[in-house]
Amino acid sequence: MNPSTSALLTDLYELTMAQAYLQQGMEEPAVFEFFVRKLPAHRNFLVAAGLEQVLDFLSQLHLSEQELTWLEQSGRFNPALLRYLQTLRFTGDVEAMPEGTIFFPHEPILRIVAPLPLAQLVETRVMNLLNFQTMIASKAARSVLVAGGKPLIDFGLRRAHGAEAGLLAARASYLAGFAGTATVLAGMEFGIPIYGTMAHSFVQAHTDEARSFEHFAQAQPDNVVLLIDTYDTEAAARKVVTLAPALKAKGIPVKGVRLDSGDLADHARKVRRILDEGSLSQTQIIASGNLDEYRLQALSESGAPIDSFAVGTAMTTSADAPSLDCAYKLQEYAGRPCRKRSEGKATWPGRKQVYRHYDQDARCEYDVVTTIDDRDEGTPLLHPVMKGGRRLNPAPPLTELRQLAATQLAQLPHQLRVLETAPAYEVRISSTLQTLAQTVDRGV
Amino acid sequence: MNPSTSALLTDLYELTMAQAYLQQGMEEPAVFEFFVRKLPAHRNFLVAAGLEQVLDFLSQLHLSEQELTWLEQSGRFNPALLRYLQTLRFTGDVEAMPEGTIFFPHEPILRIVAPLPLAQLVETRVMNLLNFQTMIASKAARSVLVAGGKPLIDFGLRRAHGAEAGLLAARASYLAGFAGTATVLAGMEFGIPIYGTMAHSFVQAHTDEARSFEHFAQAQPDNVVLLIDTYDTEAAARKVVTLAPALKAKGIPVKGVRLDSGDLADHARKVRRILDEGSLSQTQIIASGNLDEYRLQALSESGAPIDSFAVGTAMTTSADAPSLDCAYKLQEYAGRPCRKRSEGKATWPGRKQVYRHYDQDARCEYDVVTTIDDRDEGTPLLHPVMKGGRRLNPAPPLTELRQLAATQLAQLPHQLRVLETAPAYEVRISSTLQTLAQTVDRGV
Numbered sequence: 003m004n005p006s007t008s009a010l011l012t013d014l015y016e017l018t019m020a021q022a023y024l025q026q027g028m029e030e031p032a033v034f035e036f037f038v039r040k041l042p043a044h045r046n047f048l049v050a051a052g053l054e055q056v057l058d059f060l061s062q063l064h065l066s067e068q069e070l071t072w073l074e075q076s077g078r079f080n081p082a083l084l085r086y087l088q089t090l091r092f093t094g095d096v097e098a099m100p101e102g103t104i105f106f107p108h109e110p111i112l113r114i115v116a117p118l119p120l121a122q123l124v125e126t127r128v129m130n131l132l133n134f135q136t137m138i139a140s141k142a143a144r145s146v147l148v149a150g151g152k153p154l155i156d157f158g159l160r161r162a163h164g165a166e167a168g169l170l171a172a173r174a175s176y177l178a179g180f181a182g183t184a185t186v187l188a189g190m191e192f193g194i195p196i197y198g199t200m201a202h203s204f205v206q207a208h209t210d211e212a213r214s215f216e217h218f219a220q221a222q223p224d225n226v227v228l229l230i231d232t233y234d235t236e237a238a239a240r241k242v243v244t245l246a247p248a249l250k251a252k253g254i255p256v257k258g259v260r261l262d263s264g265d266l267a268d269h270a271r272k273v274r275r276i277l278d279e280g281s282l283s284q285t286q287i288i289a290s291g292n293l294d295e296y297r298l299q300a301l302s303e304s305g306a307p308i309d310s311f312a313v314g315t316a317m318t319t320s321a322d323a324p325s326l327d328c329a330y331k332l333q334e335y336a337g338r339p340c341r342k343r344s345e346g347k348a349t350w351p352g353r354k355q356v357y358r359h360y361d362q363d364a365r366c367e368y369d370v371v372t373t374i375d376d377r378d379e380g381t382p383l384l385h386p387v388m389k390g391g392r393r394l395n396p397a398p399p400l401t402e403l404r405q406l407a408a409t410q411l412a413q414l415p416h417q418l419r420v421l422e423t424a425p426a427y428e429v430r431i432s433s434t435l436q437t438l439a440q441t442v443d444r445g446v
Numbered sequence: 447m448n449p450s451t452s453a454l455l456t457d458l459y460e461l462t463m464a465q466a467y468l469q470q471g472m473e474e475p476a477v478f479e480f481f482v483r484k485l486p487a488h489r490n491f492l493v494a495a496g497l498e499q500v501l502d503f504l505s506q507l508h509l510s511e512q513e514l515t516w517l518e519q520s521g522r523f524n525p526a527l528l529r530y531l532q533t534l535r536f537t538g539d540v541e542a543m544p545e546g547t548i549f550f551p552h553e554p555i556l557r558i559v560a561p562l563p564l565a566q567l568v569e570t571r572v573m574n575l576l577n578f579q580t581m582i583a584s585k586a587a588r589s590v591l592v593a594g595g596k597p598l599i600d601f602g603l604r605r606a607h608g609a610e611a612g613l614l615a616a617r618a619s620y621l622a623g624f625a626g627t628a629t630v631l632a633g634m635e636f637g638i639p640i641y642g643t644m645a646h647s648f649v650q651a652h653t654d655e656a657r658s659f660e661h662f663a664q665a666q667p668d669n670v671v672l673l674i675d676t677y678d679t680e681a682a683a684r685k686v687v688t689l690a691p692a693l694k695a696k697g698i699p700v701k702g703v704r705l706d707s708g709d710l711a712d713h714a715r716k717v718r719r720i721l722d723e724g725s726l727s728q729t730q731i732i733a734s735g736n737l738d739e740y741r742l743q744a745l746s747e748s749g750a751p752i753d754s755f756a757v758g759t760a761m762t763t764s765a766d767a768p769s770l771d772c773a774y775k776l777q778e779y780a781g782r783p784c785r786k787r788s789e790g791k792a793t794w795p796g797r798k799q800v801y802r803h804y805d806q807d808a809r810c811e812y813d814v815v816t817t818i819d820d821r822d823e824g825t826p827l828l829h830p831v832m833k834g835g836r837r838l839n840p841a842p843p844l845t846e847l848r849q850l851a852a853t854q855l856a857q858l859p860h861q862l863r864v865l866e867t868a869p870a871y872e873v874r875i876s877s878t879l880q881t882l883a884q885t886v887d888r889g890v
Contacts, residue, residue, distance in 0.1 A: 003635060004448035005609040010631040013603060014642030017630065022644075022665030028651060072634045080665075118651055125645070129604040130612060159457060160573040161769040163615075165449040166608030168574060184457040187449060190516045198458030200466075201569075203776035206784040207472060207562055209889075221466030221524075231788045264789040319768040325605040325759045332647035340650040344675045345708035445653075 006166050009065045009090065010073075012126040017073075020119040021083040030336035032118040033353050034125070035110035036132055037331075042323030046418040047427065049143050049407060050103045050111045051174045052135030054397055056128055057388060060092040063124065086119065094120060096388035099356070100398075102139075102177055102407030103383060104414060106429045109356045109371055111136075113384065118335060125330045133328050134167065138174035141295075141320040143411060145313055146179035147419050148299040153181035153310040155197045156188075157290055158318025171318040177404050179411065181310070192400055197312075199227040199260045199288065206232065212241040219245075219254050227258040227288060230273070235261060239273040243280030258286035258309070266291065267306035274307040288312060294321070295421055339442050350435055351442045356383040365415050372432035450610050453509045453534065454517075456570040461517075464563040465527040474780035476562040477797050478569065479554035480576055481775075486767030490862040491871065493587050493851060494547045494555045495618045496579030498841055500572055501832060504536040507568065530563065538564060540832035543800070544842075546583075546621055546851030547827055548858060550873045553800045553815055555580075557828065562779060569774050577772050578611065582618035585739075585764040587855060589757055590623035591863050592743040597625035597754040599641045600632075601734055602762025615762040621848050623855065628756070636844055641756075643671040643704045643732065650676065656685040663689075663698050671702040671732060674717070679705060683717040687724025702730035702753070710735065711750035718751040732756060738765065739865055785886050794879055795886045800827040809859050816876035 005011050023029065038048060065073075065087050074084055094116025105111055112132060114121050145154055156175045162168035172188035182195035189196040200218050208214035211233060219226045226249070230238035239259065246256050259277070261269045266289045277285050286309035289301065294316035301308060315321065331349045332340060339352035352373050357380025361367040370378050386394055417424045449455050467473065482492060509517075509531050518528055538560025549555055556576060558565050589598055600619045606612035616632035626639035633640035644662050652658035655677060663670045670693070674682035683703065690700050703721070705713045710733045721729050730753035733745065738760035745752060759765065775793045776784060783796035796817050801824030805811040814822050830838055861868045 003631075005450060005613045005631060005635075006448065008609075008631050010634055011603070011609050011612065012630055013601070013628040014630050014633075014640045015628065015644055018642050018666050018669070019644055019648045019662075022648065022662050023651070025665045026661050032647075032651065034647070069634065076633070078669075122645075122647060125647075126604050127609075130606060130608065133605050134607050157457070159455070160570050161577050161772075162574060163578050163607035163763070163768075164574065164610030164613075165452075165455050165571075166610050168455065169449045170608055184459065186456055186458050186461065187447075187452050187454040189458075189520070190454055190513065191447060191449075196458045198462050200459055200463055201566075202786045202788065203476075203478070203566060203569075204463045204466070206776045206786060207467070207476065207779045209782070217470050218463075218466050221469045222462055225462070225522075233787050262788065263791055315769045319607070319763075321768050324607075324763040324765050324768040328605075330604075332650045335651045338653070342646045342650060343677050344646065344706065347707055 007062060008069065009063055010069050012123065016123050016125055017079065017083065020086070020123050021079055023119040023122065024082050024086055029117045029119060031115055032121040032332060033334035034114045034121050034330050035333050035354065036112040036128060037110045037329060038107050039327040039329060039347070040107050042326065044322055044421070044423060045140060046420070046424045047104050047106060047140070047414060048136055049139040049178055049410070050099045050105055050136055051101050051139035051177055052132040053098050053101045053112065053387070055131045055135070055170065056112065057096070057393055059127055059131065060096065060124065060388065060391070061393065063092040064090055091391060092116070092120065092124065093391040094388070095386065095390065097384045097386050099383045100385070100406060101403045102410060104366070104410040105356070105383070106369060106427050108350065108429055108431070109369060110354050110384065113353060129328060129330050133326050135170055135174040137320045137323065137326050138171045138317070139178040139407070141317055141323070142175035142178035142180055143407070144295040144421060145298050145317065147411065148295055148302060148421065149311065150302050152308070155310065155312045156180055156183035156185065156317065157312040157314040159185045161315040162318045168318065173400070175317060177400065177407055179404065179408060194400070200229045202229060202232045205229065211238060212245055215242060215245055219249050219256070223254040226254060226256050227260055228256065229260045229262060231261055231263045235264065235269045236272050236276060239276040243276060243282060246280065246282055256282060256285045258288050260288045260290060262291040266308065267301055267304045270306040270308045286310065290314065292316070299421060339438055341439060341442050343443070350431065350439060352435070352438050354435065357381060358383055360413070365413050366427070368428035368430060370430045370432055372435050373438060376432055376434045378432070451506060452513065453507055454513050456567065460567050460569055461523065461527065464530070464567050465523055467563040467566065468526050468530055473561045473563060475559055476565040476776060477778035478558045478565050478774050479777050479798065480556040480572060481554045481773060482551050483771040483773060483791070484551050486770065488766055488865070488867060489584060490864070490868045491548050491550060491584070491858060492580055492770070493583040493622055493854070494543045494549055494580055495545045495583035495621055496576040497542050497545045497556065497831070499575045499579070499614065500556065501540070501837055503571055503575065504540065504568065504832065504835070505837065507536045508534055535835060536560070536564065536568065537835040538832070539830065539834065541828045541830050543827045544829070544847065544850060546847045546854060548810070548854045549800070549827070550813060550871050552794065552873055552875070553813060554798050554828065557797060573772060573774050577770050579614055579618040581764045581767065581770050582615045582761070583622040583851070585767070586619035586622035586624055586761055587851070588739040588865060589742050589761065591855065592739055592746060592865065593755065594746050596752070598623070599754065599756045600624055600627035600629065600761065601756040601758040603629045605759040606762045612762065617844070619761060621844065621851055623848065623852060638844070644673045646673060646676045649673065655682060656689055659686060659689055663693050663700070667698045670698060670700050671704055672700065673704045673706060675705055675707045679708065679713045680716050680720060683720040687720060687726060690724065690726055700726060700729045702732050704732045704734060706735040710752065711745055711748045714750040714752045730754065734758065736760070743865060783882055783886050785883060787887070794875065794883060796879070796882050798879065801825060802827055804857070809857050810871070812872035812874060814874045814876055816879050817882060820876055820878045822876070
């Protein structure tokens with residue numbers, strides 16, 4: 003069983019509600035939109051991600067024989083729902099912001115229009131996919147902004163929340179500007195560049211640290227990156243210097259050394275000096291170990307001679323904001339706009355479009371959220387991507403989405419490009435939309 | 447492609463190191479242990495979980511044709527490694543603490559003994575599985591401790607980090623004492639009781655809230671739990687009271703109402719009064735909406751008339767501690783104990799056993815970590831579970847593991863059963879183990 007593709011990876015109430023909708027003949031078109039209610043602490047913007055996986059999920063939506071049998075045997079559902087699920091396919095329309103688009107609270111990044119039971123049934127997984135990758139891409143982008151162009155590598159798989167989280171965190175961070183990942187499967191699945199060095203266990207398995215370096219170099223002559231903090235970092239750097247001439251004679255360059263503990267800036271300076279004095283000025287220094295965007299910024303500002311960074315757990319788990327306050331809400335049913343008014347959770351009704359306005363330097367100035375048939379001078383951000391259950395275009399290459407994200411990050415206003423919380427970017431709710439909300443409220 | 451079962455869901459360096467080990471003929475038995483270095487903030491203990499998934503992973507370990515072809519075409523690996531991977535199977539031994547066991551820092555909860563390249567290759571996924579479920583079970587147990595016996599339901603799938611995280615969070619929280627989950631697939635895969643109510647969209651899809659309640663009740667007569675906060679909570683409660691007699695006449699009881707926003711304690715009191723005065727004293731109140739163990743404790747202490755709680759995002763993401771400072775470290779190779787001495791990351795060498803000592807009330811008093819061949823009066827916590835790649839026993843039923851966790855929680859010292867950080871539980875490192883560490887240090 004592959005949880006990533008099972009239609010039963012959903013909340014029970016989606017099935018229960020579908021049964022009730024079918025019983026009442028409520029199969030008119032429903033419009034659901036996915037949006038974020040408010041930014042997490044420490045975030046000034048979000049980067050949309052996860053759309054490809056949503057479209058895959060929708061394209062492949064069906065129940066297996068085993069799943070149908072299990073549902074039937076559970077005794078919870080009536081024959082009408084079971085018959086409906088037997089031939090379940092996604093037949094709806096989807097509009098969305100392309101992955102890599104920067105967005106802000108109250109801006110829908112995805113709209114699904116489908117018969118009510120169908121649009122309802124896909125809720126849980128659509129949220130699960132968009133919440134995760136958007137959160138990771140948004141976190142990763144912060145590291146990209148402060149790394150000063152130095153390559154960043156995702157090292158987070160071991161502490162990612164399960165298999166799919168590890169794989170998709172590699173994707174989302176690459177989309178946001180990381181140079182690659184250590185996760186091999188992300189290379190195979192998404193064509194993301196993969197990187198790797200060696201572990202402490204490799205050194206420990208040898209009785210002699212220098213011998214372990216030698217063995218590693220012989221096995222990977224094109225990619226000799228040696229981990230030098232197992233016992234004594236500077237002593238190990240000197241061992242690398244001693245070893246290098248013999249390797250060089252065999253045509254094996256020492257590409258880099260990795261620091262993984264202690265005061266990274268201090269070790270980097272000392273190691274740089276040892277390497278330089280040992281004629282290894284071409285050997286790079288890679289730093290890892292509990293890095294996040296704050297440490298990256300501090301290391302960057304300290305001028306520490308580090309050439310690239312491996313970022314793990316903090317990014318892969320979005321440790322300081324491990325979820326988004328996001329929602330997938332019914333905005334219209336059978337042509338009637340609707341909204342939720344629960345305390346602190348009110349939503350804007352109807353089908354909406356987001357328009358972005360730029361200043362004279364081509365930087366984002368403000369956005370307008372309005373009804374879909376309203377007019378605005380700005381650039382519309384939502385575009386049709388699926389019609390009647392069929393994708394309108396093939397999946398764009400991930401590199402293209404990564405380029406879009408880079409362009410969008412370059413268009414961010416200066417005041418949002420910092421790690422500290424900045425004054426909120428302006429998102430205007432149009433008077434048309436406000437009027438619609440009032441009309442809806444009077445109607446209930 | 448199912449990321450949950452792919453052998454390439456691993457860090458590149460595991461493959462690189464395996465290639466070097468093979469090249470050097472380093473295929474002697476290696477001993478790796480998984481442990482947590484220190485407790486996250488806000489945790490007084492951890493609950494071991496994830497072993498079943500690790501044993502599944504090890505039992506099924508192999509590379510598909512597609513994976514082998516991709517590795518070969520990548521041009522990164524030598525023929526010896528590719529041949530080795532072609533017939534890769536797990537042939538090692540595993541000892542572990544049973545899932546549900548409470549444990550503390552520096553105590554290994556799992557040991558793998560296998561030829562070095564093999565024991566190395568499985569590192570990433572073993573860590574990925576144990577880190578996640580242990581983290582979730584440990585977080586969920588805190589809610590169980592403060593909920594005063596009221597049922598807790600996992601509602602977290604939509605903001606879980608991907609598919610597997612949602613599925614396994616349902617498992618880990620049930621193991622720790624939750625009553626069930628909303629995740630349907632967790633019912634099918636693990637036999638976990640599933641629960642569900644209705645969403646705001648169901649109410650909004652109707653033009654009339656009372657009609658939506660009626661429709662829902664007709665579709666699910668055995669499980670009528672109505673969400674009453676879409677517009678005005680108390681007004682909705684009165685609608686439920688008005689509707690109830692007609693439903694009762696049809697033999698449909700209103701089993702419960704759900705509150706999902708606002709001041710839950712205040713709404714619960716008002717709604718309870720409305721229900722009681724409306725002859726619905728049997729109708730239960732279920733609360734949800736950004737709950738975690740702190741809010742559960744506050745609601746519990748306030749005496750709010752809430753019968754059960756749905757806990758979502760905070761538990762599923764372990765929001766206040768979204769990772770564990772865990773490690774899978776080489777402790778012995780070819781009969782030679784070894785250890786890492788990196789700053790702040792030193793480990794205890796050799797194969798170890800953990801012994802638990804109980805006081806006269808059968809509560810945990812202290813633990814002893816010592817070498818495997820040392821003697822101790824306490825109860826040993828690690829047991830053999832796999833030998834030569836074969837499980838020694840069939841997978842225990844999840845209910846049995848859940849019972850073990852409940853017993854273990856009951857044995858927790860009083861001072862550790864609180865949400866605040868308590869003085870650390872005593873974990874003694876035996877003099878034998880300390881002597882071994884000194885011997886190893888002198889040897890390098």
